[in-house]
Every structure is written in C-alpha cells, then in structure tokens.
Amino acid sequence: MEYRDFGSRGLRVSEIGHGLWGMGDWKDSEDAQSLEALELSLSLGCNFYDTAWIYGSGHSEQLLGQLLRNHPGEKIVVATKVPPKNRKWPANPQDALEDTFPSEHIIEYTKRSLENLGIDCIDIQQLHVWDDHWAAHPSWQEAAQRLKEEGLIRQFGLSLNRWEPWNGLQAIRTGAVDSVQVIYNIFDQAPEDELFPLCQQMGVGVIARVPLDEGGLSGKLTEDTRFAADDWRSGYFGPENLAETVSRAEALKTLLPAGISLAELAMRFSISHAAVSTSIPGMRKPQHVRQNIAVSDGQALPGELLEALRHHRWDRKVAPWSD
C-alpha cells in the first residue's frame, strides 16, 4: 500500500481507503463478512475508513468501532458524517442552514458518532450534504471550531453533493474546511476542473468517493441487471440510467490493457490525480478488498491511456433517481 498526505494538515493516509456505506444499511449486507473485509483491509495496509451516522443509523459506525476495539493503539483514521437535520439529500439553495446544520445538531451528532465508534476523538468529521450559499454563514465554522477546541474532532470536512463538485468552492476559500469528499471516477471527471486545483492550493485533503460509479464501473452490470425494490440501486440503475451506463462501460472495455478488468482500471483512475488523498471504494467483501487494494502498487496508468479515458467523461445532472 502506498500512502499520501491528506492535504497539508499532517495526516498520512492510504491511497485506498475503505467505504462503509453498503455494510451499514444495504439489505444484502452481512455483518460477519463486513467485519472480515474490515480486518482484511487493515491487515493489507489500509488506514482510512469512511462511515456516516446515517449508514444504518449508527450501525456502520458500530462495525468500525468493533475494528477499532480489536486493534487498540493502531493508527486508524476515522472519517464520519453529520446527517442533515432535515434529512434531505442533496441540499439545495432553498434549504436554510438553520434547518439543515444548526450548531447544536452538529455537536449532538458528533457525540452520537463518538459513542457508536467507542472513541474520544473523530479524525475527520464531515457535513453529509452541502450548499455553498451557506459558506459565509458563521455558525457552521463556529461549531467546527468548538468541536476542535473540545478535542472531539481533529479535522472538519464537507461531503459534496453528487455531480456538483463546484458546490463547495466558496466554503473551501474560507479556510475553515480541512477536507472535501467528492465523486470522482472515469465518468465523473469534473472535479479536475476547479475543485482539485483549489484543494491543492489550499492544502485541503480530497476523499475520492464512488470510484466504481456505484457498480457502473464494476464491469458486472448488464441491461438485464435488476436490484430489489428496497435496494437503493434499483433507483440509481433504473430505466433512466442503466442502459446508458452499461453501454458506456462496454465502450470502456475496448481500452482495457491485457489482464486488467474494468474495476481495476476504474480504481487505478481514481488515484491517478495528485490532488486525491485517498479513494474509498465500498468494500463489503474480502475479494473486493484484495482486488482494490492491489492497485496501490506505485504503478501509474500510462499517459496515453489516461488521455483516452478523458474522452469517456460523462457530465450528468442531478435527478430524482440519483440520490
């Protein structure tokens, strides 16, 4: 495993981190398998774990807490998130900050997460949605500062809305943001336009999430793939998005070098930009942990291939099915 600086705030993190959404509340998750996957990633050098209170109302955090208890003294970077008080994903300009992230709510959910995780201090506390018209509002910055002063968090970050990497630039410019989490993958390359250069300039850590486009870049979807009605992916990979995703994934397969799967190519792409501190695939299964961590071998994608991948950028607009 290779390691990178997490912005300029002193943390070193593994290039591949572990995303814990699926194991928190996707219907087909099994805790024993999830815990096995967490133990395996740690043993293979992963030191970055991204969870959120909303992933199973604390369940995902509790699974991570189990890993932390099993390895006292080991430096494991914990990132979690405060859910919006109004429970609206994504945030939009009509939402008031006082209804979404009032200070007392940020403090209360930080304490709930600390309890679920069984620790005294969270390395990176993030707001789970964001709208940049809140940037100049002092209350979120004061809450972040208070949590730091009380020793309950080390760093404060924003998780940006799907397909809106520009919706956070003003907040980053305030200097009060230590990290951002953003969707970045072969399809979703827009963070390279403005967000990544600004993060590099401001020394802000970048968590690249959804490197496999929720499975769209796993190479496993076909036009016949169907998810259970109560599985979140039945909406995301519904009639508006499945066929085009499959056709774009098939087009990418023509670029695959011998012996490389689409998932491997996608994972390698997700760490190809120097602004990215860590990429966090959702890994519920040990075989995925092995495959995804194996791409952190110091071998960059050839420039020609990266150039070819630029043509597969897919700028999408937020829709009712996408969140």
Ligand SMILES: NC(=O)c1ccc[n+]([C@@H]2O[C@H](COP(=O)([O-])OP(=O)(O)OC[C@H]3O[C@@H](n4cnc5c(N)ncnc54)[C@H](OP(=O)(O)O)[C@@H]3O)[C@@H](O)[C@H]2O)c1
């Ligand atoms: N708003 C937010 O802040 C937000 C939103 C979404 C995600 N996140 C964070 O980002 C993390 C990653 O996102 P995600 O899990 O939604 O999407 P993802 O990492 O793009 O995709 C996860 C899917 O890819 C599959 N997969 C993983 N490794 C694979 C491999 N090597 N080969 C083939 N398939 C593979 C998984 O399979 P299985 O289904 O078999 O497990 C799962 O279905 C989350 O866990 C969470 O920590 C944050």
